[in-house]
Amino acid sequence: MTDPQHARQMLDEALAEVEAQLRHHGLLESEPPAPEALASRQPFCIDTLRFPQWVQFVFLPQLSERLNADDPMPDYCEVAPMAEEYFRTEQMAADAFIEALRELDRLVTASH
Numbered sequence: 001m002t003d004p005q006h007a008r009q010m011l012d013e014a015l016a017e018v019e020a021q022l023r024h025h026g027l028l029e030s031e032p033p034a035p036e037a038l039a040s041r042q043p044f045c046i047d048t049l050r051f052p053q054w055v056q057f058v059f060l061p062q063l064s065e066r067l068n069a070d071d072p073m074p075d076y077c078e079v080a081p082m083a084e085e086y087f088r089t090e091q092m093a094a095d096a097f098i099e100a101l102r103e104l105d106r107l108v109t110a111s112h
Helices: 004-024 051-068 080-090 095-110
Strands: none
Touching: 004 051, 004 095, 051 080, 051 095, 080 095
């Protein structure tokens, strides 16, 4: 991505789309988990949160914070495979949600 303003806008739109997909699938929660649950050291807080909770309360806020502060994005992002595994286990069709995460992964990784 050569135009930083355009890249920022695309990332912002991708973050909004992931949140919209959480809402569409009834996975958006109104109350945050306990602080102890958010403090997990495990990848995706897998020991304390369900994957959609991690997306809503950890992943999206961290990326939004970086974007709003003009901080660099992570060097590499690949969250969509975890979503695929989660939704396969839950036997829930969430292709649009997974695709939104795949696009966000692509944009974050390409932002360097």
